[in-house]
Amino acid sequence: MIETDLTPLMRQYREIKHAYRDAILFFRVGDFYEMFYEDAEAAARILSIALTTRDKSRSDPVPLCGVPYHAATGYIAKLLQAGRTVALCEQVEDPKLAKGLVRREVVRLYTPGTLTDSELLDANEACFLAAVATAAGTTGSVQTPAPWGLAVLDLSTGEFWVLEFRGDRGLAELRDELARVSPKEVLYARELEAHLHGLMQGPRSPRLCAQDIPRFDLERASALLLRQFRVGSLAAFGCEDQTVALVAAGVVLRYLQETQPAARLDHIRRMEVRRPGQHMHLDSVTIRNLELVTAFPAEHEPVGRRPTTLLSVLDRTVTVMGSRLLREWIVRPLVDPGAIRLRLDAVGELLDRYEPRAALRTALRAVQDIIRLSSRVSIGSATPRDLIALKHSLAAVPGLGTTVRTARAPLFVDLAGTWDDLQDIVHVIDRAVLPEAPASTRDGGIIKDGFHHHLDELRAASRDGKGRLAELEAQERARTGIDSLKVRFNQVFGYYIEVTKANLSRVPTEYVRKQTLANAERFTTAELKQLEDLVTGAEQKLNKLEQELFEQVRSEIAQESARIHAMGIALASVDVLAALAEVAARNHYVKPEIVEGGTIHIVDGRHPVVEQLEPDGRFIPNDTLLDLDANRLLIITGPNMAGKSTYLRQVALIALIAQMGSFVPARRASLGLVDRIFTRVGASDNLVSGQSTFMVEMTETAKILNCATARSLILLDEIGRGTSTYDGLSIAWAVAEHIHDRRHLGARTLFATHYHEMTQLAAHREGIKNYTVAVRERDGEVLFLRKIVAGAADRSYGIYVARLAGLPSEVIGRAQEVLAQLEQPAGGSPESQGLLPFVVPQTASQEPAELSLPSPHPIIEEVRQMDLFSMTPLDALNKLAELQRRLGEASPDPPER
Numbered sequence: 001m002i003e004t005d006l007t008p009l010m011r012q013y014r015e016i017k018h019a020y021r022d023a024i025l026f027f028r029v030g031d032f033y034e035m036f037y038e039d040a041e042a043a044a045r046i047l048s049i050a051l052t053t054r055d056k057s058r059s060d061p062v063p064l065c066g067v068p069y070h071a072a073t074g075y076i077a078k079l080l081q082a083g084r085t086v087a088l089c090e091q092v093e094d095p096k097l098a099k100g101l102v103r104r105e106v107v108r109l110y111t112p113g114t115l116t117d118s119e120l121l122d123a124n125e126a127c128f129l130a131a132v133a134t135a136a137g138t139t140g141s142v143q144t145p146a147p148w149g150l151a152v153l154d155l156s157t158g159e160f161w162v163l164e165f166r167g168d169r170g171l172a173e174l175r176d177e178l179a180r181v182s183p184k185e186v187l188y189a190r191e192l193e194a195h196l197h198g199l200m201q202g203p204r205s206p207r208l209c210a211q212d213i214p215r216f217d218l219e220r221a222s223a224l225l226l227r228q229f230r231v232g233s234l235a236a237f238g239c240e241d242q243t244v245a246l247v248a249a250g251v252v253l254r255y256l257q258e259t260q261p262a263a264r265l266d267h268i269r270r271m272e273v274r275r276p277g278q279h280m281h282l283d284s285v286t287i288r289n290l291e292l293v294t295a296f297p298a299e300h301e302p303v304g305r306r307p308t309t310l311l312s313v314l315d316r317t318v319t320v321m322g323s324r325l326l327r328e329w330i331v332r333p334l335v336d337p338g339a340i341r342l343r344l345d346a347v348g349e350l351l352d353r354y355e356p357r358a359a360l361r362t363a364l365r366a367v368q369d370i371i372r373l374s375s376r377v378s379i380g381s382a383t384p385r386d387l388i389a390l391k392h393s394l395a396a397v398p399g400l401g402t403t404v405r406t407a408r409a410p411l412f413v414d415l416a417g418t419w420d421d422l423q424d425i426v427h428v429i430d431r432a433v434l435p436e437a438p439a440s441t442r443d444g445g446i447i448k449d450g451f452h453h454h455l456d457e458l459r460a461a462s463r464d465g466k467g468r469l470a471e472l473e474a475q476e477r478a479r480t481g482i483d484s485l486k487v488r489f490n491q492v493f494g495y496y497i498e499v500t501k502a503n504l505s506r507v508p509t510e511y512v513r514k515q516t517l518a519n520a521e522r523f524t525t526a527e528l529k530q531l532e533d534l535v536t537g538a539e540q541k542l543n544k545l546e547q548e549l550f551e552q553v554r555s556e557i558a559q560e561s562a563r564i565h566a567m568g569i570a571l572a573s574v575d576v577l578a579a580l581a582e583v584a585a586r587n588h589y590v591k592p593e594i595v596e597g598g599t600i601h602i603v604d605g606r607h608p609v610v611e612q613l614e615p616d617g618r619f620i621p622n623d624t625l626l627d628l629d630a631n632r633l634l635i636i637t638g639p640n641m642a643g644k645s646t647y648l649r650q651v652a653l654i655a656l657i658a659q660m661g662s663f664v665p666a667r668r669a670s671l672g673l674v675d676r677i678f679t680r681v682g683a684s685d686n687l688v689s690g691q692s693t694f695m696v697e698m699t700e701t702a703k704i705l706n707c708a709t710a711r712s713l714i715l716l717d718e719i720g721r722g723t724s725t726y727d728g729l730s731i732a733w734a735v736a737e738h739i740h741d742r743r744h745l746g747a748r749t750l751f752a753t754h755y756h757e758m759t760q761l762a763a764h765r766e767g768i769k770n771y772t773v774a775v776r777e778r779d780g781e782v783l784f785l786r787k788i789v790a791g792a793a794d795r796s797y798g799i800y801v802a803r804l805a806g807l808p809s810e811v812i813g814r815a816q817e818v819l820a821q822l823e824q825p826a827g828g829s830p831e832s833q834g835l836l837p838f839v840v841p842q843t844a845s846q847e848p849a850e851l852s853l854p855s856p857h858p859i860i861e862e863v864r865q866m867d868l869f870s871m872t873p874l875d876a877l878n879k880l881a882e883l884q885r886r887l888g889e890a891s892p893d894p895p896e897r
Contacts, residue, residue: 113185149244179284221250267378322575343661350581371568384437465535589663638773694722
């Protein structure tokens, strides 16, 4: 179809679609949203709905599909889940009053980061829209070190904050912050796409939305922010030095104005300026490795036992607001000891006082998401049922306030001082809105009798007219003798009299035929038409007035939405504190002592997640002593599957839990503050970026060495295992020395390794201690005691683990034979058998001693690197025979050292 052949409706569609090429356009036509052309084909496939055509008589009919307007939200949700965006195009004038074609406009663009509808949101997660900017954003080139700015907004709650990163690690810290935020959508300058490539990886990756560079303008951004906050200067927000972050904030606001043109944004009242260092720094690798909020795939877990993240263990909140806040506390632990102690004292009081804790949790169960409800009120999208939900939620606030005021912890005292019962808002809703109000204003039945005099008159007129219609039906049945005669209504024909075909001979001559059906005829009369005009006119006026009155009530509440939002935050805090007390009571957690200095002393510490997966009493607790002096670096050896990785993670989790203000899984814990936690635990190929397991391992290790400080906590598990034995050991050794050395880091570190040679470091370097996992051998069986004890392991028990894994018995037997031969001395002194020689310790005044590294026999090295578990027994025998032959041909003298 060429453009000149388009109907007026299709020309209108094409003009609107031109501005929303990437979105699926929901084009309102009567009671349906219709989609055409490629939008129809895509939507029909995703939504599993029928694809038909428009203008079927033409040689090139237009593909068409549609969905009912009253059920559109569910279809929009499916399209969003499929990665599409949706432009909602409404009729913006009354079709009855339109001259010619009804005017239509896009009133909303649905994107992942701009959702406010409860049906489209995950109640337990924030829905963040983020924008990234840099000082070099006007050219697209990034100079090092260019400052990076980040702005983050949750439209569903009004939360809005900015953060700026400077220095050589600015971009890396920006990436880490985005991992903590986990935004649904990220806006960025088109020319900077290469710098944000990593954000596109993973199942929870955000939608990346490129913007033209002219949008990243400080003057335009400042003007938008001043207008939004209705202030003459941004100095009140303390952001004078955050120019790049302000640019990002302006991009966010402009995007909202363009995608939500019909929405009021009055609930976005302030912008918080955050600074690096306000919270413990957790990078994306650590968040993943510690399984804080999402878990690794765990198909091995029994059905019904799925507490596989720290969040799932700690989340005993009873409101969705509390659940979202708890996630924020987990990914942003505190670094201010005073603030940590305030939270701990509050949790401690609720732990000790069961009845107030139970009363709070019971009352909070009646509270719905009043933060998002108040935002929808401000935006103008709140429904009658939203107001009823708000009323019921706020009705619980006075009782909660009474309980909070009885608490003595300083945090509760502060909350009590600003407590707002909000009962005036409850009264406004209760006076106006019917308790059984419908979900939509178009259905009527919203406003209570007695709220508005004229509304009562119209409602009486409507009821009177409907009563007269019932009388008319009875009258006509008696007059005609047709007992099945009915007076009915539909949207197309209005009111009509329906008579079955069998009774048509009794129809009076004054009946006027309106419609013929297969089994009946529909008629009207002068009297029915008069009543129809009365009833329809009254109902139209009634519905219009009800909508106007509801909007007035909603606007009145919107004026108080800041108060509702503030109490929502307070209630969420109370919920989290009570939940942490509940977890402490159920799981026997203790109050940690937050101390000055760098000592981490944990007695009988437990992994908070793993202990939930073990039968009661089966988890083995362990002690930990780390400090900045004699116990800086703990080298932990021991068998596979003996619990080394669990131990490493539990120490980090206990530190993190304590600094978020929670009691911890231990018998006693004393913790010096940690500014950052870094983990190098496990590895896998990064196929997206083309990186091997070893490359990923080295990249993550490099980040730790470059970004950690002396106050950090570092977990290293099997550094160097992704390459050859000698390369791996050399790297692991050098990394341990670098971290241990106060001239470089001197950070508190747990270093798990299978390189038993690493234990030599403890004998020659102050601050390094050896620990191992206790093992008991009896009658050929091995029992892992999962207890961390002082000392070093001399075996890894890999063959025993292989047997547990189910390798064939002949392979296990052959492996034992090969291992026995490999462990036999090849001659020379005992010292000559180690991979590394005696190492002279370094001091600050000495140059590193030159190491005389051994030259291994080539056959020994070949055996070390053989993949025995991928060889058949025959292959292994053939290889052994070949090695024997080559040894016989070689000189019997040991290799030179």
